[in-house]
Amino acid sequence: MSFVSPLLSRPGAVAAAGADSGVAAHYGDPMREQRTLAEGRAAVDLSFRGVVTVAGPDRLTWLTTLSSQQVSGLVPGESAELLLLSVQGRIEYDARIVDDGERAWLLVEAAEAEGLAVWLDSMRFMLRVEVANVSEAWGVLGATRRLDTLAALPGAGPVWQDPWPHVARGGYSYAVVPEDRHPGLERPWFEHLVPADRLEEAAELLDADGIGLAGSMAADALRIAAWRPRAGFETDDKAIPHELDLLRTAVHLAKGCYKGQETVARVHNLGHPPRRLVMLQLDGSAHTLPATGSPVMLGTDDGAAKQVGRITSAALHYEMGPVALAVVKRNTDPSATLVVKGEAEGEEYAAAQETIVAPDAGQVVQRPAGLLRHP
Incomplete structure (x- = not known):
């Protein structure tokens, strides 16, 4: 029960x-x-x-x-x-x-x-x-x-x-x-x-x-x-720790073998996570919030729009107004204003990005120092 x-x-x-x-x-x-x-x-x-x-x-x-x-x-x-x-x-x-x-x-x-x-x-x-x-x-x-x-x-x-x-x-x-x-x-x-x-x-x-x-x-x-990921919201069946900045609190990179360690090490040292977590400052003029799972869109040069991610959490903050977390494709331009599609016909929210996970995250081996941070 x-x-x-x-x-x-x-x-x-x-x-x-x-x-x-x-x-x-x-x-x-x-x-x-x-x-x-x-x-x-x-x-x-x-x-x-x-x-x-x-x-x-x-x-x-x-x-x-x-x-x-x-x-x-x-x-x-x-x-x-x-x-x-x-x-x-x-x-x-x-x-x-x-x-x-x-x-x-x-x-x-x-x-x-x-x-x-x-x-x-x-x-x-x-x-x-x-x-x-x-x-x-x-x-x-x-x-x-x-x-x-x-x-x-x-x-x-x-x-x-x-x-x-x-x-x-x-x-x-x-x-x-x-x-x-x-x-x-x-x-x-x-x-x-x-x-x-x-x-x-x-x-x-x-x-x-x-x-x-x-x-x-x-x-x-x-x-x-606080940019804090939550299981079942920011995570889905494809989520890896790197995408959500969870290496900072939940992964020990020097510990012994465990299930999934090979992927953790390979992405961290040699590759890039395919997606990354961002915070979105939403246009509050609609006086509503987008639902979890709402598509996040990016305009293209030909005037069309393509989906680059999805809303994972949204809330009305007592100081900042409407905010959301979203998981987007790694190569999404961090300076671009995105658009969140609502559930109702024509419902849209302009969304300014606040980068959480760096677009160049990963590939730590032989990279210039200072691009990613460690203790």
């Missing part, structure tokens, strides 16, 4: 749909909620998250051998991000991981939890690990700062801190801006694991501390402004 958060019974709550089903999209005032969330005065219910635990003394070395990330040295309370890839290097699972000293907690999109747990269980062999899908037992509350009230709640789980946009050990940045000017620095992010049956108690404790609730729309708008 699908999860429905008890916080949906709060006054003004409007239910979210799609991947965020089960929590509130907003509580009556999305722009105010977004501002208070950005300022650290609100928490957002993310209890649609799937939660998978891995216990046992071999858990971290085992996850290291399976994934793109080096997590064997995680200390209790330390957070990271890892990818599980196909043989072709395509992203199959994108997991947030935090270890509590006894078990590793993997936070994923709701649709991924069961498949991830089943796949991990099939890979145990003779190792001392135990996998469990505990999604129904746990809720998740997100915030732009660590909320000690939630961390101190009896029975609370660990807190995952997003490593984005810092370049992790062994990672590499494909962004055109240096780390100290990355917009993701304006959005530190923490996800607190709370027992599902204590979510209402947690909200009441936050109320007492002057911390309100924001909806999932607010969290998504801040994520887009």
